[in-house]
Amino acid sequence: MRWSQLFIPTHRETPHEADVVSHQLLLRAGYIRQLAAGLYSYLYLARRSLLKIEQVIREEMDAIGAQEMFLPELHPAKVWQKSGRWDAIGHDMFRLQDRWGHDLCLGMTEEEVMTSIATGELRSYKQLPQLWYQIQAKFRDEPRPKSGLIRARRFTMKDSYSFDLDAAGLDVSYKKHHAAYCRIFDRCGLKYITVEAHSGEMGGSQSHEFAAPSDAGEDVIVLCKGCGYAANLEMARSTPRPPTQPDSAEDLPPEEFHTPGKKTIAEVAAFDGSPETSHIKSLVIVADQKPYLVLLRGDHSLNEAKLGSAIAATKVRPAHPEEIREWFGADAGSLGPVGVKELTILTDEALRNRRDLICGANRDHYHLRHVTPGRDFETSFADLRDVAEGDACAQCGKPLTLRKCIEVGHIFKLDRRYSESMGLSVLDPNGKEVTPIMGSYGIGLERILATSVEQNHDDAGMVLPASIAPFEAIITPVNLKNDAQRQASESLYEDCRSQGIDVIYDNRGERAGVKFSDADLIGIPYRFTIGKKISEGIVELKDRSTRQSTDVRLEEAAMRLAEELAKAVDPSAST
RNA sequence: CGGGGCGUGGCGCAGCCUGGUAGCGCACCUGCUUUGGGAGCAGGGGGCCGCAGGUUCAAAUCCUGCCGCCCCGACCA
Known part of the structure; x- marks a missing residue:
């Protein structure tokens, strides 16, 4: 892509309505624009990033045998009434009516729709297990949308659902998802911890949360440096500090x-x-x-x-x-x-x-x-209290620390809550009707992007990993009017494309400083700088994260970067 | 829903207290010079001052109501 033809509206100044770093940078770097509270338009750069994130997720879901579907975002009330959540949920659900006065809602999650498909079609234990997923918009009328993409009213979720004959089967599906999620977050370059979590309104017996440490997060995770214990504050246990003063031994009445x-x-x-x-x-x-x-x-x-x-x-x-x-x-x-x-x-x-x-x-x-x-x-x-910083670990006695995190993924064992209420049953090997057991598994795509920005930025802008950056590399000629530089840039651009590198060529007539600043701001991981040394056939390859720059020969430049990218991308390729 | 803040060219802000020609920086357009970390000079375009009422000879400015956005809390799969 040639920058001069693209719409990448970067700003020099931080927008006043944003106060968490990811929100500020996504706005400044021209990734997103706000339409209303909790509603964002994803411009070209955000769209590219999110498509890459989506593809990582898709590959890992497919690798565990999950099947992608595409479901309506608009749901009839009756499926939610059947599960009982139409009345249970309240104001978080966007509700509307069609011209006939029928109640509808915008999907917040797909347990009901997925289960209703299963109810119509699954008949035999031989069809189990099934892993179904979709990557689509979710709508939640949040009481308070905030922090840019971290808590929005419309967001994109990969949500999958497993149907198994029994608890042992569910355990397998659950573990597959756990492993797939670890690979997804690893490939996206997130720092995260998995913790036991509270199931909340989803119901069910067990759940794990994938929590990415960040001050912009709203979740609190309790961590023990001694034994590695980690849990959501809603689940965490601890031994409290002893009372400051021992109780009196006297036996006095109130x-x-x-x-x-x-x-x-x-x-x-x-x-x-x-x-x-x-x-x-x-x-x-x-x-x-x-x-x-x-x-x-x-x-x-x-x-x-x-x-x-x-x-x-x-x-x-x-x-x-x-x-x-x-x-x-x-x-x-x-x-x-x-x-x-x-x-x-x-x-x-x-x-x-x-x-x-x-x-x-x-x-x-x-x-x-x-x-x-x-x-x-x-x-x-x-046990009713919040664990406090400095409480002793219930397992090893070492002091606990609290860490704010962004919840980037959550997996649940639903048991039979939905299969039962939605009337799903199959025949088991004995010809007996049984209710399959379910799991549900969610990942927020925008949260991966926002969290990556939160975890990877410096004073110049974002520092995204190549796996999710909108482009892997950028070619920056210092002075476009210099024929040698321009020709070298054009030829390197073609070389990169033939090497399969996702590259953007900054062919704008801006001064070098402007182009450097923009490249840093939008977080492209590698930058080729083409300047005076081109007279000796040399271009510079700069790593955005380390800020290290190396001289490479123009003819070898694209190949060198392709090798570098192959090292960094997809550590899980062998599995 | 409770508390607080803010709405003025695309972005960031001043002006409001004390009513009287709408201003600054960046961005944008034209020209010339410049070209390795957000260039210089000259010229230029762009505003329902959130909306609606009211007070006044006169409202960005004062009063009332509403709307929107942000933050804290409540809430939240």
Whole structure:
């Protein structure tokens, strides 16, 4: 491609609406333009990158025997009603009606459609397993789209679905996907970790997330440098730091004391000189319409996903102030478990075997001291808290660290949730009707691009790996008006093309500095610079990531780069 | 949905407080010079100042309402 004919609208200045690096650079480098909140047009460069990412994914999915399909993005309500998600999902789904008043939605994911195809067609265990996938647009009416391509309302997902006869089969399909995903992210040059994750609304028994470390991420991953333990914050377990001050051995009854205007744990702790670890934090939570009193150590915070799992609730929310007033006769800030009868009390494990603690008295401006779980109130225990930086690893005892990550892929064992609700069954070898077991597996294509930019950039712009960069190389003549330089550029351009190198020729009449800056900004991994040394038959080959430049002979230049690319591209080619 | 910020040529911004000719840098067009890291000089084009009402002789500027975008939180497969 010749740059002079292309539309690559680069900007010198950072657009004001973007504040994460990938968003800024994708806009500045002319990859994308915003149409509305969470909706982006992919211009030429982004399109090329995304097609390359798509092709990597396609190759690896095909390699595990998955079959690509193409499904409608517009779904009739009835398939979602059948699975029960039409009502379960709420505002995240884009809904519309056709001219007859029939309800439709834009697809957020394809469990329902894929399963409905299977329901019509799969009849025998002999047809299993099946691995089906598609690479298509997904629509989610996010409460808050943000960070450019990282959380958009329309994005591209590769989603695949496995149908197996039994759990052992699902295990095989799941492992195949896990391995394929590792190859995909390796080939795309991402740094990532795989962690156990929370299944959320997808349901199912097991899930793993592919988490790419980045400050622009919204996921928090807990890591142990000692033993390699890694888990999503929603699943992670730890041994909390011991209380700052040991509990009193005395056996005193609860005693009310006046705490005028002190509401937060920090305020009460400062007021009476006790450490926060000797306090009970009381949170009122409504889970599936049922109220709970949730107790945590004063310095800990609640993880709502863990709570949801502990009580098998799907919808968890903090109680409204009026509800709290009605149930406790006091406001948040003076709440506690003593005397509470109507609400189920759940207590975090960190408070097990603790005694002589401080909590609210259910009377405004009063707290209780000498409170002991089990003696002064009935409760059950569960792991409900967020792991905190510096907690000890539950496996090896070393301190844990927290890392923000972008979720680039997620695989789920769905079990029979969808096959059952959608009425999928086949005959087993004994002629008995059985319900196949399913898995679902997703990768966000734009997130791979955005994450790559997040992980690979410098002050000049993006530094993309050759596998996903819009071009593998760029030819930059320093001065186009110089005949020798121009002719050499033309001939190198032809050489590169005959070597199969995806190359762009910057034949614009710009000054060298402009062309260098643009090439750096858009992140092309290799640059041929054709300048004065062409009189000796020499061109420079510069590596964008190392910024190292080597002199090569013009005649050998394309071949040299082709060899270099063959080394870098596709480390998994042998498998 | 709660809190905050911002809407002025394509991009980045000033002007608004204290009402009176819409301005700067970059980009763009023409010409000349220049050509190894975002050139110089000269000339030029481009604006519903987010939208709608109101106040006023007069509104980018003051008032009211709405819309859009961004950030924090809530929320989120």
